[in-house]
Each structure stands twice: as structure tokens, then as C-alpha cells.
Amino acid sequence: MSHLPILPVLVPSLAAIIMLLPPLAKSVSRQRTIAWLAFAIMAVVCWQLVASVSHGTTIYVLGGWQPPFGIMLLVDHLSVMLVVLTTFLAFCACLYGSAGEELTGRFFYPLFMFQLMGINGAFLTGDIFNLFVFFEVLLIASYALLIHGGGKEKTGAAFHYITLNLLGSAFFLIALGTLYGTLGTLNMADMAAKVATLPPEEQAITKAGALLLLLVFGLKSAMLPLHFWLAKTYSAAPPPVAALFAIMTKVGLYSIFRVFGGIFGADAGALANMADAWIWPLGLATIVIGSLGVLASPSLRLLAANVIIVSVGTLLLSFVVSDGQSLSAGLYYLVHSTLVGGALFLIADLIKVQRGSAQDRFVIARAMAQPGLLGAMFFTAAICAVGLPPLSGFVGKALILNSISEPLERTWVWSSILLSSLIALVVFSRAGTSLFWHLSGKKAGETKAQPAQIAAIALLLLVTPVITVFAHPVTEFAQQAANDIADSMHLVQDIIAHPPEVNYEAH
Numbered sequence: 001m002s003h004l005p006i007l008p009v010l011v012p013s014l015a016a017i018i019m020l021l022p023p024l025a026k027s028v029s030r031q032r033t034i035a036w037l038a039f040a041i042m043a044v045v046c047w048q049l050v051a052s053v054s055h056g057t058t059i060y061v062l063g064g065w066q067p068p069f070g071i072m073l074l075v076d077h078l079s080v081m082l083v084v085l086t087t088f089l090a091f092c093a094c095l096y097g098s099a100g101e102e103l104t105g106r107f108f109y110p111l112f113m114f115q116l117m118g119i120n121g122a123f124l125t126g127d128i129f130n131l132f133v134f135f136e137v138l139l140i141a142s143y144a145l146l147i148h149g150g151g152k153e154k155t156g157a158a159f160h161y162i163t164l165n166l167l168g169s170a171f172f173l174i175a176l177g178t179l180y181g182t183l184g185t186l187n188m189a190d191m192a193a194k195v196a197t198l199p200p201e202e203q204a205i206t207k208a209g210a211l212l213l214l215l216v217f218g219l220k221s222a223m224l225p226l227h228f229w230l231a232k233t234y235s236a237a238p239p240p241v242a243a244l245f246a247i248m249t250k251v252g253l254y255s256i257f258r259v260f261g262g263i264f265g266a267d268a269g270a271l272a273n274m275a276d277a278w279i280w281p282l283g284l285a286t287i288v289i290g291s292l293g294v295l296a297s298p299s300l301r302l303l304a305a306n307v308i309i310v311s312v313g314t315l316l317l318s319f320v321v322s323d324g325q326s327l328s329a330g331l332y333y334l335v336h337s338t339l340v341g342g343a344l345f346l347i348a349d350l351i352k353v354q355r356g357s358a359q360d361r362f363v364i365a366r367a368m369a370q371p372g373l374l375g376a377m378f379f380t381a382a383i384c385a386v387g388l389p390p391l392s393g394f395v396g397k398a399l400i401l402n403s404i405s406e407p408l409e410r411t412w413v414w415s416s417i418l419l420s421s422l423i424a425l426v427v428f429s430r431a432g433t434s435l436f437w438h439l440s441g442k443k444a445g446e447t448k449a450q451p452a453q454i455a456a457i458a459l460l461l462l463v464t465p466v467i468t469v470f471a472h473p474v475t476e477f478a479q480q481a482a483n484d485i486a487d488s489m490h491l492v493q494d495i496i497a498h499p500p501e502v503n504y505e506a507h
Contacts (some may be wrong), residue, residue: 004052005060005075007045008083008120011038016113028102031109038113039091046084053080057488059126059495067126067496068187074126076488077481078331082123082254085335086247089342089460090116096346096456097240104149104238111148115141115244122251126492128179128213129186131255132172135220139165142248145241146233157236164229168219171212178209188263189492196269203270210264214256214275221252222312224286230309231293235301239349242301243342243460249308250338253315257327261319261485276320283320284416286313291420294427300351300360303431304344307385310420311337317413318400326403327485331478333396335467340384340393343460347377350449350457351435362434366442370449375436377457382428384464387421392464395471397421 015038018024019031052058058075061067094112102108118138125131146158180186182202183194198206215226222230230249234242260275268274290309297303311333318330348360351374358365368374380391387393397417404410467474 004048005058005073008124009117011041012113012116016110019110032098035094035109042087046087049075049080053077057484057491059492067492068185068190071130072126073124074488076484077477078484079123081481083120085338086119089247089338090244092456092459093240093243096453099450099452101238101240108148111141111145115145119247119251123254127187129176132176136169146237148238148241153236157233160229161233168216172216175209175212175216178205182206189489190496192263192489193493195263195271196267207271207274210274213259214278217252217255221249222309223316224282224289227286227309231302231305234305239346242345246308246338246341249312250334257319257485262489265486279316279320283313283316284412286316287416287420291423295423298361300348300431303427304341304348308341314417321404321409321413326400328479328482329399329403331481332399332475336392336396336464339460339463340381343381343457346457347381350374350453353447362431364438364440367439369446371436378432380461386424386428390468392468395468
């Protein structure tokens with residue numbers, strides 16, 4: 001009996017609890033040590049998860065209660081890909097935070113661990129109610145992390161962020177109650193089986209509950225018109241927190257993929273692919289509004305936040321074009337956009353510190369203490385964000401564009417993605433000129449980046465050439481992840497129909 005699937009949730013939660021015990025609660029250095037130990041264990045866990053998923057999907061049943069009644073974790077290619085991505089991003093963000101951000105407020109590392117626990121749990125759960133529970137765990141941690149260190153800007157952004165997410169949580173519960181009332185279950189696979197045979201008189205109320213879920217997930221993922229909170233919130237957050245938040249929109253996107261690809265997918269009978277008609281125009285509009293935000297961004301932090309909005313629109317389109325056949329390309333692009341987005345927030349912080357009162361705004365300012373180093377980092381991140389060859393941004397967008405077969409789809413998607421890339425190219429060129437060449441002539445600043453900060457950014461940026469060189473195995477894994485959205489539902493349905501004699505784990 002293997003308990004590997006529960007470890008991505010259990011390890012960070014235990015680490016956070018240990019950090020809050022009296023001997024460690026007031027010692028940042030000891031908390032940091034526990035955090036590094038937790039990440040070392042998580043590295044081994046991630047390695048084992050990648051190895052285990054090659055043998056098939058794993059269903060982990062807590063307490064021996066078989067689905068659809070018990071709490072179930074689902075370990076397939078999609079969940080493993082996102083758990084590994086989250087763990088790596090969280091490690092880099094913590095590494096950056098260890099250079100000083102950890103001291104600006106209390107409980108930096110415990111909050112990071114609780115956030116990691118919530119995100120991993122959301123990616124692993126096979127039950128929509130427990131998806132709600134893990135949403136709340138990660139959101140509560142994010143509320144505290146957002147205002148870590150205090151300040152008027154953080155407090156204002158946190159107020160709007162918390163208000164919107166509390167409203168989203170209320171709608172989430174209403175949607176769950178609606179779906180449970182018609183389907184009698186909240187296990188995703190069991191829901192998928194019952195949706196297909198739903199009587200006509202209950203289809204309308206089920207569709208209403210599902211569309212309410214789309215509203216909630218759209219808010220979490222920053223899909224238009226629910227995107228307006230992201231730019232202000234991410235730009236105000238502490239730098240390592242903003243970097244970790246780059247994965248937060250992907251939790252909402254993952255939920256859309258899982259629910260509307262698995263439950264309300266091609267096998268859902270009268271409600272099959274019901275969200276596509278909404279996601280199509282909203283995905284296009286999200287790219288457009290994100291591109292306008294990129295064009296109007298007055299600072300590098302806001303530019304990075306709007307780049308994330310553009311990536312959300314791109315990923316939404318990859319889910320619906322070519323009858324979902326572009327999703328594997330979108331998952332490759334998801335890995336790229338998450339890491340590059342996180343790197344941009346960290347680079348913006350170093351530039352902000354070294355430019356003095358001008359911070360990271362696109363105005364004339366004094367020279368930086370390390371213009372060569374920061375310029376190289378910015379140039380690499382800009383190439384990735386724009387999607388220029390030869391790095392992973394180009395590969396991801398090329399895969400999405402190449403996967404489109406329908407002429408009408410090709411017209412809309414090609415034009416929106418290519419135009420957004422052109423706008424990003426112009427804006428990043430302008431940003432680089434303003435930040436590194438438009439100098440006031442004043443004495444250069446003396447504050448330099450610490451080794452931990454440089455290492456964190458370098459690790460994030462290093463992944464882009466790695467997944468470019470190894471694009472073939474990465475895209476194969478992404479293809480299997482896309483296929484698992486439906487295949488994993490079928491596996492669980494078989495287990496529900498024919499429960500195994502051995503509890504806890506079934507392959």
C-alpha cells in the first residue's frame with residue numbers, strides 16, 4: 001500500500017504546523033531550515049510521482065471509503081504535471097524570499113507551506129467539494145501572504161481581492177448545492193456518468209449550476225470580464241508572493257479543464273461541451289483586453305500582470321479549439337507562461353530596488369548597480385514572454401497555432417495570438433529602452449542583488465531552454481495529460497461499478 005499520492009498535501013501541511021510550534025515560531029532561521037527540508041522531501045515525492053504515473057493513473061482513497069462516497073485523490077499526468085510545476089515555482093519563490101522578504105513580516109514560511117498545500121490539494125482531488133475546500137485553504141494563505149510586510153498599497157489590493165474571492169466562494173457553494181441536488185454526488189467521475197443519463201426535466205437546473213461554476217472558475221483564472229482584480233493585486237503583492245501567484249490563475253484554468261472537459265465533456269449527452277460557446281468569445285476577449293493592458297502598463301510589475309492575463313486567454317482558447325485537440329499544446333504553454341510570469345515579477349523587484357524613487361516605472365531614472373546582469377535577465381524573460389524563437393514561448397505558441405485545423409478557428413486564433421505577440425514585442429522593447437538606456441545621469445545606485453535572488457530567477461529562466469531542448473518528451477507528457485482528463489473519469493467509473501477488494505489504492 002503506497003501513500004505517495006497524499007504526500008504533496010501532507011508534507012507542506014506538516015512542515016507549516018511544525019514551524020508554528022513554540023520552539024520554531026519565533027525563529028525565522030529555523031523555519032527556513034524546515035522549509036528547505038520540506039522542499040527536499042517534495043523533490044523526492046515529485047520524482048516518484050512522475051515515475052509512478054508512467055504505469056497508469058492512481059486512485060488514492062482516504063480511509064478506505066471507496067468512491068463516490070469517500071475522499072479521493074486522483075494522480076494522473078495532468079495532476080502530476082501541475083504539482084511538479086507548483087513545487088518548483090514555490091521553491092524558487094521561497095529562495096528569493098530568503099534574501100530579505102522573510103523578515104518583513106511574521107510567518108512567511110508557514111504561510112507559503114499552507115499555500116503550497118492548498119494548491120497541490122486542488123490539483124490532486126477527484127471530488128468537487130474537496131476542490132472547494134482546497135480552494136479555501138490556498139485563498140486563506142494567499143490573503144495573509146498578500147499583505148505580508150504591510151503597507152497601504154498591499155492593504156487596498158487585499159481588500160478587493162478578499163471581497164471578490166469571498167463572493168466567489170459563496171457562488172461556489174451555491175453551484176455545488178445545485179449540482180448535488182440534481183446529480184446526487186460530487187465525485188467528478190460519478191457526476192460525469194450521471195450527467196450523460198440525466199432526464200430532460202433536470203438538465204436546465206444542472207446547466208445553471210455548471211455555468212455558475214464556470215463563473216467561479218472564471219473569477220479564479222482572471223477570465224474576462226472577471227479579470228480586473230489581477231493586475232492591481234499581483235503588482236501590489238510582495239515579489240516572491242507575486243511569483244507564486246503566477247500559478248494561482250492556473251488553478252482556475254485547471255478546474256475548467258477538469259470539470260468542463262471531464263464532467264461536461266464530449267460524453268455528457270445533452271450537456272456535452274456546454275461551456276465551449278462561452279469560453280470561445282471570452283478567451284478571445286481576454287487576450288484582447290490583456291494586450292490592451294500590456295500596451296498601457298506604466299511599470300514592469302503591471303506589465304507582468306497583464307502578460308499573465310494574455311496567457312489566460314491563450315490557454316482558454318487551447319481548451320476549445322479543434323474540439324479540444326489543442327489542449328496538449330496549451331499545457332506545454334502553461335508550464336512556460338507560469339515560470340516566465342514568476343520570473344518577471346522577481347526581475348521587476350530587483351529593478352525597482354536598484355532604480356531608487358523611479359522604481360520599475362518606465363521613466364528616466366538613475367543607472368542600476370548591475371545593469372548587465374539585470375539586462376540579461378530581462379532580455380531573456382522578454383524573449384520568452386513575447387514568444388520569439390528559439391525559446392519555449394515560441395514553441396508553445398507554434399504548437400497551439402499548428403494544432404488548429406478549422407479555417408474559421410485558424411483566422412480568429414492566429415490573428416489574436418500573433419497580434420498580442422506583436423504588441424508584447426513593442427511594449428517590452430519600449431520597457432527595456434526606458435529601464436536600461438534612458439538614464440538621468442545621476443550616480444548609479446549601490447544596492448545589489450543577493451546571490452539567492454539571482455539564483456531563484458536563474459532557475460526559473462533556465463527551465464525555458466530545457467523544455468525547448470526536450471520539447472518532444474515534454475509535449476508527449478502534455479498529450480497524455482490532456483488525454484487523462486477523460487480517461488481518468490472512465491477509470492474511476494469502472495472502480496465505482498466494480499470496487500476493488502484492496503482499499504486505499506487502485507491502479
